Amino acid sequence: MKTILVIDDENMNRMSTKFILEKAGYNVVTAESGDEGIMLLSDIAADLVLLDVEMPDKNGIETLRELRRIPKLSNIRVCFLTASGSQDDLTEAVHLGAKGFIKKPCRPEELAAAVEEAFAKNDDRLMLVIDDETMNQMLLKRIFGREYHVAVEKSGEDGLAFLGKNIPDIILLDLKMQGIDGEETFQRIKQDERLANIPVIFLTADTDRSVEQRLFKMGAMDFIRKPFDPDIVHERVRRIMELQRLQNLLQDEVERKTNDLIHSFNKIQRLSEQIILALSAAIDAKDAYTNGHSDRVAEYSREIAKRMGKNDTEVNDIYYAAMLHDVGKIGIPGEIINKPGRLTDEEFDIIKSHTVKGAKILESISEMPGLSVGARWHHERYDGKGYPNGLKGEDIPETARIICVADCYDAMSSNRSYRKALPQEIVRAEIEKGRGTQFDPAIADIMLKMIDEDADYKMREV
Ligand SMILES: [Fe+2]
Structure with a gap:
């Protein structure tokens, strides 16, 4: 143990x-x-x-x-x-x-x-020396033998074969060799995803600077000139390995931090969704006749937004705005909301105020400014005869125009205390009738298409 x-x-x-x-x-x-x-x-x-x-x-x-x-x-x-x-x-x-x-x-x-x-983590770090000169092989083994397990291969071909089975921590590579030379060996190492990050140091008697420049550009870590000075070789390798280790550690740290951030972000996202759902359940609980209304309006609005070609973020924003469009009802007395008979003008005015009340509640959620838009203007009409501001046409924010269609559709296709959901053809006819007067014609058309595709009249309260 x-x-x-x-x-x-x-x-x-x-x-x-x-x-x-x-x-x-x-x-x-x-x-x-x-x-x-x-x-x-x-x-x-x-x-x-x-x-x-x-x-x-x-x-x-x-x-x-x-x-x-x-x-x-x-x-x-x-x-x-x-x-x-x-x-x-x-x-x-x-x-x-x-x-x-x-x-x-x-x-x-x-x-x-x-x-x-x-x-x-293996303490025996592996060093691969690819060099055809026995003297160099022996010298490098002597310099690094105590810190590394030093594997020696005498040609580019043998080196690559070794790399097919092993992943060393560092490679010392002779530039001039028979067969596959150092440069080509290096190119193949760099092309191999498993090996590309291993630091490679060239061993060279060559003084041609242009070769050096080219290889540096390709990612060579260093050049060591032959004949070697053991202390310099040792020090260069030590530095490169340290750098590599630091880099790996930093990479790990960045990865860990990124994962932490994603985790926190997802958590906050889930929390926001749960709060919105809880709030919408509170709205629906207040109105005895509109069980699940907010949920359905949100679903229909999401589908409309998708069909309009909105991106995922926009679709989500519209979905949440729709989920909370009636939040102002929380501020309306229950006896008015649930009054069975006809409302007086005064009572109707109070009901209408749920739009502005809702917008005020949602305005405080500064991270999602789109939420209050749906609440404030979902009872506006395309012909300007709606409330609270009598906005007309495209002056009504698009989110509110979408929710308006979805909201009216659900009002007709859900059950009330005094009636069951209206038959689909009547709902369809009403949407068509409101096209261009109550509703944005383009959005009404999308709703009509959704109705036409819904052969079994599944889009309704059951
Ligand atoms: Fe409403």
């Missing part, structure tokens, strides 16, 4: 991390400070240290720095736990060989996966 040491100054974090990792099958030891952790490590053989970055006294970076100075512990795997880690910390941690960063707080499965990944 693998042993993990968790160093974190917060008791809750230590306990929860221990709990999660023990459940995932690890043996977990905890320490509440860097010093305690270092002391423990001299007694226990830990396979991995999870190290909190922000700690009083000695922080995570300082602790790791100290660990790296203790010969017995200098190679221990370390992953950071961090809530906010600054870029400087990140850079230094990478220099110090941290295996990864686990962002706090994280879900149990994320923690277990990150730990698994830290274990999966």
